Amino acid sequence: MTWLRKVFELNPAGLNWPRAVVFLDAGLVPVFVFGAIGHEVYLISALFGLLFAALADPGGGYGHRALSIARFALIGAGVTALAFGVGSGAWGWLVLVAFVVTLAAGLAATLGVHGLVDALLLNLWFVVAAGFEFSIHDEGRITSHVWAQVLSWTGGAALWITVAYLWWLARGRTDQGQPISEIPGDASRRKLTRPLVLFSVIRAVVIAGTVALAFGLDLPYGSWIPIAAMIAMKPSLEQAALTGAQRLVGALIGAGVAALLLWVPASEHGPKLFAVQRGLEVVALVLLMHGAGIRFWNYTLYSAAIAAGVLILVDLPQPSGNAAEGYRVLWTLCGVGISLIVLLLAGRLAKHTARTPSRPT
Numbered sequence: 001m002t003w004l005r006k007v008f009e010l011n012p013a014g015l016n017w018p019r020a021v022v023f024l025d026a027g028l029v030p031v032f033v034f035g036a037i038g039h040e041v042y043l044i045s046a047l048f049g050l051l052f053a054a055l056a057d058p059g060g061g062y063g064h065r066a067l068s069i070a071r072f073a074l075i076g077a078g079v080t081a082l083a084f085g086v087g088s089g090a091w092g093w094l095v096l097v098a099f100v101v102t103l104a105a106g107l108a109a110t111l112g113v114h115g116l117v118d119a120l121l122l123n124l125w126f127v128v129a130a131g132f133e134f135s136i137h138d139e140g141r142i143t144s145h146v147w148a149q150v151l152s153w154t155g156g157a158a159l160w161i162t163v164a165y166l167w168w169l170a171r172g173r174t175d176q177g178q179p180i181s182e183i184p185g186d187a188s189r190r191k192l193t194r195p196l197v198l199f200s201v202i203r204a205v206v207i208a209g210t211v212a213l214a215f216g217l218d219l220p221y222g223s224w225i226p227i228a229a230m231i232a233m234k235p236s237l238e239q240a241a242l243t244g245a246q247r248l249v250g251a252l253i254g255a256g257v258a259a260l261l262l263w264v265p266a267s268e269h270g271p272k273l274f275a276v277q278r279g280l281e282v283v284a285l286v287l288l289m290h291g292a293g294i295r296f297w298n299y300t301l302y303s304a305a306i307a308a309g310v311l312i313l314v315d316l317p318q319p320s321g322n323a324a325e326g327y328r329v330l331w332t333l334c335g336v337g338i339s340l341i342v343l344l345l346a347g348r349l350a351k352h353t354a355r356t357p358s359r360p361t
Helices: 001-009 019-039 038-056 062-086 093-113 115-138 146-170 193-218 223-233 239-261 271-292 299-315 324-353
Strands: none
Touching: 001 239, 019 038, 019 115, 019 146, 019 239, 019 271, 038 062, 038 115, 038 146, 038 271, 038 299, 062 093, 062 146, 093 115, 093 193, 115 193, 115 223, 146 299, 193 223, 223 239, 223 324, 239 271, 239 299, 239 324, 271 299
């Protein structure tokens, strides 16, 4: 019961509905645009570009904010091109690129805590985008151009820059703090220490290994293994166990919600199917909006909202069967389990090394 209370423990100070409404207002733009032109396959890139640009917003003067978000968007555009470029190719290249991207993201801790957060967001987006491209490439009937995905990501980030500008004007052109104040804003440089390098390498090996497992064996919806492993990979085993449990319970709830909602269009055809799909896109956006509002209120419920929203967006271009949600929950469990096992082994090895007396030189 104590563990369960920790999983669902609420932080009242972390509830932020104004932030969620701002994200909803901005998110309606790409939903309308891509629904109107009939290219919903690019919607997920635009929404992630919007959401992650908001998370990377450092606050302060508008000029500083715009420059920082633009730099983040430019690096994200490169990551997007890389993910969609190798996602449809040989899985060996995908494993190699995943290792390099994850290692670089871990070493970004030298840029400060905020720089590390930005790098981890782009690292997560790489795995999501590569998994999405891998799945639609196998489908065959869906056309996805790398340049269009990059443009969609960049457009989502540019939309947040526009929202930040309007927000700045409405507040009388005064400086403001980070829109998402719970994310650390420390940008002071850190030294590249041996423990930092070691943890970054271990993390990169784990993510590359789970990518090899997911894409090398061509597991259905296998990208959820490295995604879950990445989220659960924390420096502290106790912290990793709690985060992994919250991620797993959230995935179970989100998958159940998505399964119920995705049953609706399964029996529809023609114009009614089109209307139902557009409605589900709005429902997915509302779920993501709730995720933006409750991210620091409770991580389990945040994971449920994000999982349900992403599952709906991923499923709409290529409807899957009822077993899809079960696969995703199973792979989430595997990803969390792999991270916990690696952290446990690394912790025991560190303790054994500390107890071993050093030889005189």
